[in-house]
Amino acid sequence: MSASSASGQTCPYIVLREPAAVRQVLHRPDDFGPANALIAVTPLSGPSLRVLQRARFALPPVLASNHSDSHAGIRKVVAGFFTPATVGAFEPRIRGIARDAAATAAGLLKVDGQVDLVQAVAANPPAIVMLELLGLPVRDLPELKAWSLDSLELFWGWPDPERQLELSHSAAAFYGWLRELVLEAVASPGRNLFGSLAEHGLSTPEICSLGYFLLIAGQETTTQLISTALFRLAEGSVGFAWKDAPSGTTARDLIRHVLATESSVPTWRRVAAEDTVLDDEHVPAGAEILLELTGNHSLSEQGPTAYGLAFGSGIHRCLGAKLAELEAAVVVQETAAALPGVSLAEPNPEWLRLLSFQAPRTVSVEL
Numbered sequence: 001m002s003a004s005s006a007s008g009q010t011c012p013y014i015v016l017r018e019p020a021a022v023r024q025v026l027h028r029p030d031d032f033g034p035a036n037a038l039i040a041v042t043p044l045s046g047p048s049l050r051v052l053q054r055a056r057f058a059l060p061p062v063l064a065s066n067h068s069d070s071h072a073g074i075r076k077v078v079a080g081f082f083t084p085a086t087v088g089a090f091e092p093r094i095r096g097i098a099r100d101a102a103a104t105a106a107g108l109l110k111v112d113g114q115v116d117l118v119q120a121v122a123a124n125p126p127a128i129v130m131l132e133l134l135g136l137p138v139r140d141l142p143e144l145k146a147w148s149l150d151s152l153e154l155f156w157g158w159p160d161p162e163r164q165l166e167l168s169h170s171a172a173a174f175y176g177w178l179r180e181l182v183l184e185a186v187a188s189p190g191r192n193l194f195g196s197l198a199e200h201g202l203s204t205p206e207i208c209s210l211g212y213f214l215l216i217a218g219q220e221t222t223t224q225l226i227s228t229a230l231f232r233l234a235e236g237s238v239g240f241a242w243k244d245a246p247s248g249t250t251a252r253d254l255i256r257h258v259l260a261t262e263s264s265v266p267t268w269r270r271v272a273a274e275d276t277v278l279d280d281e282h283v284p285a286g287a288e289i290l291l292e293l294t295g296n297h298s299l300s301e302q303g304p305t306a307y308g309l310a311f312g313s314g315i316h317r318c319l320g321a322k323l324a325e326l327e328a329a330v331v332v333q334e335t336a337a338a339l340p341g342v343s344l345a346e347p348n349p350e351w352l353r354l355l356s357f358q359a360p361r362t363v364s365v366e367l
């Protein structure tokens with residue numbers, strides 16, 4: 001256990017890096033709860049809070065941060081939209097969306113001599129797939145993508161007060177959009193997630209809270225995984241060649257490698273519910289714990305289980321794991337097939353680096 005950062009500054013978290021210890025914490029939800037999972041890393045200033053309050057922004061614990069008895073039932077409702085059978089049956093549709101995006105990217109490459117694969121192929125397919133699976137209208141994608149990045153920075157980043165205020169306005173706008181979507185979906189006759197949650201007994205603020213997390217986590221994390229995978233593939237630095245990636249097996253292995261070594265969600269948080277003990281060490285009630293999910297497996301563990309914690313573990317394990325892996329592999333496969341022989345046009349892009357999220361912001365390639 002460690003409570004200091006590499007720079008020697010005091011870190012507010014107990015940092016756990018060993019996979020066995022991380023797994024142990026995730027499997028002791030009564031001792032280590034998820035109440036801090038969605039709390040802002042940088043405390044919100046008065047002006048930022050006022051912006052959010054005016055928008056009636058609230059994140060009551062419903063799913064990822066819920067440790068009450070209601071979690072299991074709500075999780076079951078959400079899981080019903082991502083069953084292995086549903087996801088498997090959706091593969092042709094996912095491939096169609098990925099192929100269209102890859103064809104557009106190839107067109108841009110031809111005209112401009114360069115294309116940014118983050119915008120062209122990584123950004124939209126996961127959002128379209130998620131909205132379609134949830135039974136929600138596919139609309140306002142540029143806004144959804146921008147709001148997602150802003151909210152991730154607001155809650156998992158270190159913005160200065162001015163930037164935080166800007167991000168709060170963005171989060172408030174997203175929340176307003178989301179509330180309208182929730183009201184519309186609940187009133188609509190077709191099967192959709194928000195309607196099912198209302199039938200389960202959730203209030204509008206509770207559905208908005210779940211939707212706020214899911215509409216970001218259900219697509220932006222996959223966009224980021226695809227971005228890192230395409231960047232490392234084009235860089236040729238992780239033992240996979242661009243020319244081999246049209247093969248399904250190579251694309252899947254590449255995605256698993258990136259999940260194990262450089263996942264889009266490398267850490268997650270828990271908080272000690274009461275005084276407890278972990279590996280013979282006392283952990284006081286309220287201690288915040290940062291779990292390193294991936295990137296720290298020893299060489300002997302670099303095998304099929306090396307990414308085993310990438311989606312968490314236990315009662316809160318990611319409900320989109322199968323979908324995320326599948327769509328990331330399909331997008332990589334279709335992109336490599338549609339753009340043969342490309343190389344990186346910008347080998348040192350800017351990276352998004354937040355407490356729990358990471359990815360290159362651009363992946364520009366050229367012929």
Ligand code: HEM
Nearest residue numbers: 063064218221222225265311312313316317318319320324
């Ligand atoms: C590369 C993509 C993704 C990564 C790395 C990822 C990772 C994670 C992690 C680490 C957690 C916390 C697990 C825990 O507390 O034990 C989580 C929770 C969750 N994820 Fe994902 N996720 C991804 C994509 C998705 C997608 C595509 C969806 C759905 C469309 C999704 C839905 C969820 C949900 C609903 C939870 C909360 C589950 C609960 O609290 O019971 N995720 N995810």
